[in-house]
Amino acid sequence: MPGDRPGFELPLRLLLGFRVLIDELHEELARQGHPDVRPMHGFVFQAIGRDGATAAELGRRLGVSKQAAGKTVDALERLGYVTRRADANDGRRKVVRLTDRGYDCLARSARIFEELRAKWSAALGEDRLRAMEDDLRRVTPPNVFRLDIPSWFGG
Amino acid sequence: MPGDRPGFELPLRLLLGFRVLIDELHEELARQGHPDVRPMHGFVFQAIGRDGATAAELGRRLGVSKQAAGKTVDALERLGYVTRRADANDGRRKVVRLTDRGYDCLARSARIFEELRAKWSAALGEDRLRAMEDDLRRVTPPNVFRLDIPSWFGG
DNA sequence: GCACACCGACAACCATATTGACCACTACGG
DNA sequence: CCGTAGTGGTCAATATGGTTGTCGGTGTGC
Incomplete structure (x- = not known):
């Protein structure tokens, strides 16, 4: 009975699931003092990581041009989440690093994601949720980062 | 053992799953004569449906302003996928309808989605895939359409 | 008949991406 | 030691796709 599961529903549900999680994350982040992220x-933030990165590196990791990455860094700098500092060893590089506020946001995000996963686990059962994660791993590329999200949808 | 399943992986996998399906759909659509969609x-296309719709209706269904919907219709009209015709019964409305090319694209999309789902079914097992679909239904809003995708990510 | 709601279009603006160009700096081979 | 190639950061122009605001034309109901 293939007809009772239209093929187009699967991608839609995957996207909706992503949306639900991300929307709830940002609602909660806004409540916890990060309304602008x-x-x-x-x-x-993930692409910057603990060691910092230059705008050009960020562009490569995220799959956008270095100019676009630079503009995003500008915005995050205005919001107080990152700082730019000249690299002492390489006069060309300006290293982008998370501020305390940036780390705070990253830590809260991680905790909220845990809580959201726990909610799904309670709703579906831990075994079913693990099965979903396992199955998704089997049909998606292994490298989680390097998403080139920004340009992907609106390009 | 909650730590071995970081909470942030779940949304990422959901998004990657969506991306994989959509990317493969559009690769195949491009091969089948629709490189510009x-x-x-x-x-x-889904929002237009068999009966057509006005730009304002499309905006409501997709969660964007009527102006944005109108611009998208402009683009699809230039590409030959939709036409605009004045409604004989209501002088205000201009009904957007799919052209033959639009229907062709929609039909091919449906078939490709079925093939992609069959691929996942073969990889994961039909029962596991159904379980994933069932679980996603339980944690996502019931109304599949009304996505307001466009504004959501980049807004 | 008239107020109100709705549709479509135009305009101005904003956000985010792109490419191209340019300059400063580093690394390296002659 | 120096010139060339490569890299990083920024400015400029452009494209896309979204928003709000406005306005004229068209139905609809009291």
């Missing part, structure tokens, strides 16, 4: 910024 | 357009 937007979905994309979380990926940027 | 973009991910968003599929949602617009």
